[in-house]
Amino acid sequence: MIELNATLIAQVLNFLILVVILRALAYKPVANMLQQRADKIKETIDKANADKKAAEDTLAQYKSQLADAQKRAQEIVDKAEITARQEREALVAETKKEIDRMKQNAQLEIQNERDRAFDQMKAEIVSLSLAAAEKIVAKNLTSKENDKLVNDFISGLDKNMFENAK
Amino acid sequence: MEHIGVRETVQFMGLTFNWETLCMTWLAMAIVIVISCLAVKSLKVIPQGWQNFIEIVVVWLQGQLDNMMGKRGSMFAPFIVSLFLFLLTCNLLGLIPTLASPTNDLNTTLGLALLVVCMVHFFGLYFKGGHYIAHFFQPFPPFVVINMIEEIAKPITLAFRLFGNILAGEILIIVLLHLLPIWMPIPSVLWLGFSIFISCVHAVIFTMLSMAYLGNAVKE
Numbered sequence: 484m485i486e487l488n489a490t491l492i493a494q495v496l497n498f499l500i501l502v503v504i505l506r507a508l509a510y511k512p513v514a515n516m517l518q519q520r521a522d523k524i525k526e527t528i529d530k531a532n533a534d535k536k537a538a539e540d541t542l543a544q545y546k547s548q549l550a551d552a553q554k555r556a557q558e559i560v561d562k563a564e565i566t567a568r569q570e571r572e573a574l575v576a577e578t579k580k581e582i583d584r585m586k587q588n589a590q591l592e593i594q595n596e597r598d599r600a601f602d603q604m605k606a607e608i609v610s611l612s613l614a615a616a617e618k619i620v621a622k623n624l625t626s627k628e629n630d631k632l633v634n635d636f637i638s639g640l641d642k643n644m645f646e647n648a649k
Numbered sequence: 650m651e652h653i654g655v656r657e658t659v660q661f662m663g664l665t666f667n668w669e670t671l672c673m674t675w676l677a678m679a680i681v682i683v684i685s686c687l688a689v690k691s692l693k694v695i696p697q698g699w700q701n702f703i704e705i706v707v708v709w710l711q712g713q714l715d716n717m718m719g720k721r722g723s724m725f726a727p728f729i730v731s732l733f734l735f736l737l738t739c740n741l742l743g744l745i746p747t748l749a750s751p752t753n754d755l756n757t758t759l760g761l762a763l764l765v766v767c768m769v770h771f772f773g774l775y776f777k778g779g780h781y782i783a784h785f786f787q788p789f790p791p792f793v794v795i796n797m798i799e800e801i802a803k804p805i806t807l808a809f810r811l812f813g814n815i816l817a818g819e820i821l822i823i824v825l826l827h828l829l830p831i832w833m834p835i836p837s838v839l840w841l842g843f844s845i846f847i848s849c850v851h852a853v854i855f856t857m858l859s860m861a862y863l864g865n866a867v868k869e
Contacts, residue, residue: 489664490756506727637664
């Protein structure tokens, strides 16, 4: 049962032949294929990582752009508000000035009207006085009495008129 | 039953050969080659059919080689993969009625074991030179005796373990078939199942031990 002979050498040779055949036939292609698969997987993972990184970068870029845009919009709104306020203030000031001016004009006009009315009244008073004087003269008063009468009348009128007008 | 252990021999150029062992070896080689051809016939990135089987074997053994030998492991990968596939086929062949395992012949197992041991010493010397010889005298020079016994025991244990297990398995299959009546097939079936397990386990053990021995010799 346990008997060694030349089969031992034959078996070693058989096995070595099998190794050579399998190495050429099966091992190399399979090993190459495995390497190829490993490369492909690595490539895919690398690509996925790169894509992910690119996506993250883009997202960050978009976020920063959005934040920037919001900031700028806020700035524009603030600026517009400031401008509107300034314009309103300017308008209010202008209107106030206008009102003041109109007021002044009105006062000036009133003053002028009053002066003119006063002048007119004065002229009328003079003519009335003259008429009155003519009537007194017609009653044959002395020249002295006549002058005194006219002057008293006028001065009396003057005093009352001015006090009433003021 | 009387034919167990009796080998049919042929004479060729004055040398004696066990004819059945040789025939069964060629059959096993043919099966391994055919399966490999089927596996690599249309290699795809997404594996199918036999490609799965060969890939599992190659990847598993490559992983073991990397662990045991480091960078030089890939050099021995074709040898180790062939060894495993060959032993697995040889061991399982004997479970088919009328066929026999080439590994039930000590000539086969001892031949392979001696081949492995020769490779161990050759590559040990090639890669490590003087250090390889010096390690037999570690930790003290008198240990050379124990180390020598260990080195001699390596091929013997490797060969007899496989030979004994496979031969015993086959003998018991025949014995059970003769001993038990035909209406009680359960023990035979159970033993057949167990033999399939043993066949796989011993193919793995032989391969792993060969790797371990080679690893010790060539690891940096």
